[in-house]
Amino acid sequence: MKQRIAFIGGGNMGRSLIGGLIAKGADPSQLVVADPYAPTLQALQAQYNVQTVSNNADAVRDANVVLLAVKPQELRNVVSSLQEQILRTRPLLISIAAGILATDIQRWAGGLPVVRCMPNRPAMQGCGVTALYANELVTEANRALAEQILGAVGATLWVERETDMDTVTAISGSGPAYFFLLIEMLEAAGQSLGLSPDVARKLAVETAYGSGFMAHESSDSPATLRQQVTSKGGTTEAALKHLEANNVRAIFSQAVAAAAQRSAQLAKELGST
Numbered sequence: 001m002k003q004r005i006a007f008i009g010g011g012n013m014g015r016s017l018i019g020g021l022i023a024k025g026a027d028p029s030q031l032v033v034a035d036p037y038a039p040t041l042q043a044l045q046a047q048y049n050v051q052t053v054s055n056n057a058d059a060v061r062d063a064n065v066v067l068l069a070v071k072p073q074e075l076r077n078v079v080s081s082l083q084e085q086i087l088r089t090r091p092l093l094i095s096i097a098a099g100i101l102a103t104d105i106q107r108w109a110g111g112l113p114v115v116r117c118m119p120n121r122p123a124m125q126g127c128g129v130t131a132l133y134a135n136e137l138v139t140e141a142n143r144a145l146a147e148q149i150l151g152a153v154g155a156t157l158w159v160e161r162e163t164d165m166d167t168v169t170a171i172s173g174s175g176p177a178y179f180f181l182l183i184e185m186l187e188a189a190g191q192s193l194g195l196s197p198d199v200a201r202k203l204a205v206e207t208a209y210g211s212g213f214m215a216h217e218s219s220d221s222p223a224t225l226r227q228q229v230t231s232k233g234g235t236t237e238a239a240l241k242h243l244e245a246n247n248v249r250a251i252f253s254q255a256v257a258a259a260a261q262r263s264a265q266l267a268k269e270l271g272s273t
């Protein structure tokens, strides 16, 4: 069956998924995007030749998959206002919103099953990773369809406990930002030690790319790869000693815990009523 996917929200993540799907060969005529912000729609139309509409109900009309890519704060209104229509056409609902529980979305949708997932921005380049969660209302066919869509733009895995989605969000959903911060910090350090901005940026970005690629391809663990760079009495050891002495691991672990807590808090603030 030829899928027709309606994206509700064409912002950063909607665009990443659309860009990734089209780069992987999806037919733009299979995709429709709804967003109230006209410049977003114009940009998506110009770049990907997808159908764009300013009204969510128009996007959903002929869709067999509705991919909810609005901010968590918008989700309840968006889903509730589509309830009557989707109960007639019964598309598969896929939410990428941080925090919001599948059962809440399901209720706002009048009981339709929902696959909740957490992709990440590298989906745009086809190298994202998405964790998916489905409760008992979701059929095997629904699962397969969600996996097929998100699997087109990167790796996929299923989690069995919904609470794990908070941790997933903190690791891989937010994770690209941590790596971008590290690139920024390397770049700034290079500049403050006298490199030109261009040289510092290129060294930082290529090093991140090479290290990520190597970690992805290698059968060695990241710890082993790190040790292979670290010569006894050498330069890397000097840097790592400084980081360890300043509790970099504890700081990072607390930062990730803060993200996971925020995810759980979003569910409480915005759902379950």
Ligand SMILES: NC(=O)C1=CN([C@@H]2O[C@H](COP(=O)(O)OP(=O)(O)OC[C@H]3O[C@@H](n4cnc5c(N)ncnc54)[C@H](O)[C@@H]3O)[C@@H](O)[C@H]2O)C=CC1
Pocket (backbone or CB within 6 Å): 008, 009, 010, 011, 012, 013, 014, 034, 035, 036, 037, 040, 056, 069, 070, 071, 072, 074, 078, 096, 097, 098, 118, 119, 120, 121, 173, 174
């Ligand atoms: N940005 C990221 O890296 C990731 C974001 N997410 C989740 O994806 C969702 C979207 O996040 P972003 O794309 O970053 O936000 P964004 O703010 O870039 O995009 C949201 C889009 O929704 C549109 N919008 C607002 N109200 C709407 C409505 N009533 N109907 C239709 N569209 C509406 C906005 O105009 C905007 O274009 C969030 O729930 C977030 O938790 C998940 C994984 C990664």
Ligand SMILES: O=C(O)[C@@H]1CCC=N1
Pocket (backbone or CB within 6 Å): 098, 169, 173, 174
């Ligand atoms: O920051 C956020 O809340 C979203 C979810 C994961 C990445 N961005």
